[in-house]
Amino acid sequence: MSGWDVEKIRKDFPVLSRDVNGKPLVYLDNAASSQVPQSVIDRTSKYLAEEHSNIHRGVHYLSQHATTAYEAAREKVKRFINAPDVKECIFVRGCTEGINLIAHSYGRKFIGEGDEIMVSQMEHHSNIIPWQMVAEERGAKIRMIPIDQHGQLVIDEYENMLNERTKMVAVAHVSNSLGSVNPIKEMVATAHKFGVPVCVDAAQSVPHFPVDVQDLDADFFVFSGHKMFAPTGSGIVYGKREWLDQMPPYQTGGGMIRTVSFEKTTFAPIPEKFEAGTPAIAAGIGLGAAIDYLNAIDFEAGAKYEHDLLEYATGRLSDIPGVTIVGTAAEKASVLSFTIEGIHPHDIGTILDQDGIAVRAGHHCAQPVMKFFEVPATARASFAFYNTREEVDKLADSVQKVIEVFA
Amino acid sequence: MSDLNELYQETILDHNKNPRNFREIEDADGTADGNNPLCGDALRVYVGLEGDTVKDVAFKGSGCAISKASASMMTQVVKGKSKEEAEMLFNEFHSMVTGGLDVESEENHLGKLKIFAGVLEFPARVKCASLSWHTLHAALHGEEVVSTE
Numbered sequence: 030m031s032g033w034d035v036e037k038i039r040k041d042f043p044v045l046s047r048d049v050n051g052k053p054l055v056y057l058d059n060a061a062s063s064q065v066p067q068s069v070i071d072r073t074s075k076y077l078a079e080e081h082s083n084i085h086r087g088v089h090y091l092s093q094h095a096t097t098a099y100e101a102a103r104e105k106v107k108r109f110i111n112a113p114d115v116k117e118c119i120f121v122r123g124c125t126e127g128i129n130l131i132a133h134s135y136g137r138k139f140i141g142e143g144d145e146i147m148v149s150q151m152e153h154h155s156n157i158i159p160w161q162m163v164a165e166e167r168g169a170k171i172r173m174i175p176i177d178q179h180g181q182l183v184i185d186e187y188e189n190m191l192n193e194r195t196k197m198v199a200v201a202h203v204s205n206s207l208g209s210v211n212p213i214k215e216m217v218a219t220a221h222k223f224g225v226p227v228c229v230d231a232a233q234s235v236p237h238f239p240v241d242v243q244d245l246d247a248d249f250f251v252f253s254g255h256k257m258f259a260p261t262g263s264g265i266v267y268g269k270r271e272w273l274d275q276m277p278p279y280q281t282g283g284g285m286i287r288t289v290s291f292e293k294t295t296f297a298p299i300p301e302k303f304e305a306g307t308p309a310i311a312a313g314i315g316l317g318a319a320i321d322y323l324n325a326i327d328f329e330a331g332a333k334y335e336h337d338l339l340e341y342a343t344g345r346l347s348d349i350p351g352v353t354i355v356g357t358a359a360e361k362a363s364v365l366s367f368t369i370e371g372i373h374p375h376d377i378g379t380i381l382d383q384d385g386i387a388v389r390a391g392h393h394c395a396q397p398v399m400k401f402f403e404v405p406a407t408a409r410a411s412f413a414f415y416n417t418r419e420e421v422d423k424l425a426d427s428v429q430k431v432i433e434v435f436a
Numbered sequence: 437m438s439d440l441n442e443l444y445q446e447t448i449l450d451h452n453k454n455p456r457n458f459r460e461i462e463d464a465d466g467t468a469d470g471n472n473p474l475c476g477d478a479l480r481v482y483v484g485l486e487g488d489t490v491k492d493v494a495f496k497g498s499g500c501a502i503s504k505a506s507a508s509m510m511t512q513v514v515k516g517k518s519k520e521e522a523e524m525l526f527n528e529f530h531s532m533v534t535g536g537l538d539v540e541s542e543e544n545h546l547g548k549l550k551i552f553a554g555v556l557e558f559p560a561r562v563k564c565a566s567l568s569w570h571t572l573h574a575a576l577h578g579e580e581v582v583s584t585e
Binding site: 372373374375376379380390391392399405406434435 | 443444449452474475476477478498499500501502558560561564
C-alpha cells in the first residue's frame with residue numbers, strides 16, 4: 030500500500046506486539062475501543078508524573094500549568110473537528126455521557142407534550158435510551174427512521190417523517206453494528222428546512238476519517254476519546270453556541286457557576302456551564318495527544334488504507350461458504366459484522382480468541398438492528414489503520430476453523 | 437489448543453446439533469425463562485412433576501453451543517430425580533463452573549456433566565453453561581424469569 034507504512038505505524042502501538050493465548054495478538058475490536066500509541070501513553074504519564082493538579086482553581090504554578098495543558102487539548106479538539114469556536118467544545122467522559130447531556134439539557138428546554146424525536150433504527154442504545162427517557166418525561170414521542178436490507182437509512186422515509194412537531198434528529202455518523210456511513214450532511218440540510226437540530230453520534234466516525242462539523246453543519250456532534258486512540262474517560266460534545274447558550278446545565282456543582290447564594294445561582298458561560306466538577310484531566314490531555322498523533326501521521330492516507338482493508342476483509346469472509354455479512358451498505362467504515370450458519374457468534378468469538386484474534390460477539394448494544402436482521406447476535410471484526418492484510422488472512426483462516434469444529 | 441478442545445468436545449458439539457428434550461411440555465407444572473442479555477441467549481425450561489419427582493423436563497430457545505448443550509444434558513440428567521436431588525445438582529454444577537468445586541478431587545454427583553468443568557478456563561462463557569440450571573432452579577421455585585446479569 031503506497032503512502033501508508035503500516036509496519037511503521039504498528040510500532041507506535043506497544044500492545045500490538047504482544048501475544049495472546051500463545052499467538053500474536055490480532056486486535057479487531059477497534060469499534061469497542063482502540064489501542065493507544067506510545068506518544069499518548071507518554072504524554073498522559075508525563076502529566077501524572079510532573080504536572081498533575083486541579084484545573085481552573087489554583088493560583089499556584091501546577092494548577093496553572095495543568096489548566097494550560099487541558100485547555101490546549103480543547104483547542105486541539107476544536108481544530109480536529111473544525112469547530113468555529115473552542116468554547117463550543119465541551120469535555121465529557123465519553124460519548125454516552127455526551128448524548129445524555131444533550132438529551133436531558135436540550136429536552137428540558139425545547140421538548141414538550143406531543144413533540145417528536147427522530148432516532149434511527151441503527152442507533153447504539155446510547156443514542157436511543159437517553160431520548161426515550163426524555164420523551165417519557167416530556168410527554169413526547171420517539172419516531173424511528175427505518176433501515177433497508179443493506180443496513181442503510183431509508184432517506185425518503187426520513188424526509189417524509191420530518192414535520193413541525195419534530196424537535197430533534199438523533200443519528201449515528203457510522204453505525205457501530207453495521208458500519209454504514211450515513212449521509213449526515215444531506216440529513217442535516219433536510220432537518221434544517223424544518224428548523225430541527227441534528228445530534229450526530231460520531232463515536233464510530235472520528236477514528237476512521239477526517240470530519241468537519243461546519244461542513245456537515247451538525248448542531249451537536251459527540252464522540253469518545255477511547256475509540257480514537259486516547260485513554261478512556263475523555264469525550265467531546267460539540268454544540269452550536271446558539272443551542273448551548275439557551276440550554277440549562279446538565280450536572281451542577283463546582284466550576285460551572287458565576288455566583289451562588291441560597292436565593293439564586295447564576296451559571297458560567299459555555300463550556301464551563303456544562304463541566305461541573307473536576308474533569309478527567311489526564312484523559313483530556315491524552316485526547317489532545319491522540320489528536321497530535323493523528324495530525325503527525327497522514328490520517329487521510331490511513332483512512333484510505335483502512336477502507337481498502339475493510340473491502341479486502343469483506344471479500345475474504347464473503348468467499349467462505351456459510352458466512353453471511355450483516356450490513357452491506359454502499360458506504361461503510363471499519364465494521365464487518367458477520368454470522369456463520371448454525372454457529373452462535375459467542376462460539377465464534379471464543380474459538381477466534383484461541384487464535385489470538387479479538388473480535389466482539391453479541392448484540393453490540395444495538396438490539397433493534399439485531400431484531401431487524403433476525404439474528405440474536407453477530408460476530409464483529411472492526412478495523413483500524415494499524416491492522417494488516419495478514420491479520421485479515423488469519424481471521425479468515427480462523428473462521429474456516431470454526432466451521433470445521435462445528436461441521 | 438488444548439483448552440479449546442476441552443471446551444468444544446464431541447459430546448458438547450453433538451448436544452448442540454441435536455439437543456435432547458428440545459420441546460415444550462403442555463400443562464407443565466413449572467416454567468421459567470432464562471436470559472443472558474450479554475449474548476442474547478434465551479431459553480425456556482419446562483418441568484413436569486409427579487409428587488416430588490421431576491417426571492419430565494424439557495427446554496426451548498436459542499443460544500450458543502455451550503448453553504444449548506448444557507441445557508440438553510441437564511434435562512437428561514435431571515429427569516426422574518427428586519426436586520431435592522435436582523437442587524443438589526444445580527448447586528454442584530454452579531460450584532463447578534465457578535471454581536468452588538474441584539470435580540476430580542471432591543465428592544460430587546455430576547457424572548457426565550463434569551464435561552463442563554472446562555468452561556472455568558473461559559470466564560466469559562460460565563454464564564452460558566449455567567443459564568439453563570438457573571432457569572431450572574427458577575422453574576422449580578415458581579419464579580418466572582431469570583437473568584444471568
